[in-house]
Amino acid sequence: MGEQGIESISEKHKLPQNWVILGGSLQSVEIAQTLKYLGYKVTLIVPSTHIIPSLDLEIAFILQTQLEAEGINILTKTQIIQVESIDGQKCLHTREQVIRTDEILVATPSKPNIESLGLPKVGVKWHKYNQLKVNLKLQTNNRRIYACGDVLGGFNCVNIANYEAKIAINNALSLPKLKVNYLSIPWAVLTNPMVAQVGFIETLAKQQYCQKEFFVLRQFYKNLIKAHIQDETTGICKLIVLRNGEIIGGSIFGSQAGELINIITLAITHKIKINQLADLYPIYPSFSEILQQISNLWQHLNPK
Secondary structure, three states: OOHHHHHHHHHHOOOOOEEEEEOOOHHHHHHHHHHHHOOOEEEEEOOOOOOOOOOOHHHHHHHHHHHHHOOOEEEOOOOOOEEEEEOOEEEEEOOOOEEEEOEEEEOOOOOOOOHHHOHHHHOOOEOHHHOEOOOOOOEOOOOOOEOOHHHHOOOOOHHHHHHHHHHHHHHHHOOOOOOOOHHHOOEEEOOOOOEEEEEOOHHHHHHHOOHHHEEEEEEEHHHOHHHHHOOOOOOEEEEEEEOOOOEEEEEEEOOOHHHHHHHHHHHHHOOOOHHHHHHOOOOOOOOOHHHHHHHHHHHHHOOO
16 A cells, blocks of 8 residues: 555544533543543533532632643533534534534433333333432332432442442342432542542532531642652642531542542541541551641641
8 A cells, every 4th residue: 555545544534633522521521631631622611600510619610720721621601502514614603602623522411211111101200311210219100110320310420320229229129228328429520630529519518507517628739748749739628527527528639539539438428527537647648648637627626
């Protein structure tokens, strides 16, 4: 094969240079950063006020700032009203502007394919977007049918699906007594740095509790020796703590966020109070030191 033939094949399989990602899911943010790292021009469009609606607002702002600093163009509160092809390019029309791009990637929340299962015949109902209606035991309207995973909507996270599957299988095969409690299950956005979260965020805590009933504790990665050694000082650990010391939520942006959130989740699940984390003497230096530091901050704010 001649050089001209090789070049034509190379051009044929060349990826588009400009991408628009229609977001709204965790994966849309992950894909946007990955494509940017590969050298492509990326625009992320989301309909909500911030890039991940369920994320703590402060953490979401920090994450968006990080992505924009890396060169990703992020448009929030943006609805696409028309898409058309002009001169070989795809054009997306919003109410404010026209965005030209080589390729469009739709990474919005998935819609389960359940139409062919004949569920209405057995009394099973669902919400819009084909998300099945279940109770806390994961029972559908037909008490003999249980559901878990993507058909329930929510986050497309393996650990959450595994948690739901354990409860659904137990309740289907034995006395149905287990109930889901999503406030004790962590989830993460696999960006760099990673974002991880469990339990209450600040806005939900304000809805559930009086402002005087809880504290918002923050500690930053820049105070960690390990972060300076590895040049990963961008990060924050944020805990929501009741006045009695009970931890009800945590949000982390930074290196090892996925590992640190597991410790916070354990504390929430077993009601390990914030002052007990001061008894944690992690390996020095390590990112886990941030949990001891945030416990010391609690003792300073609430000395007893």
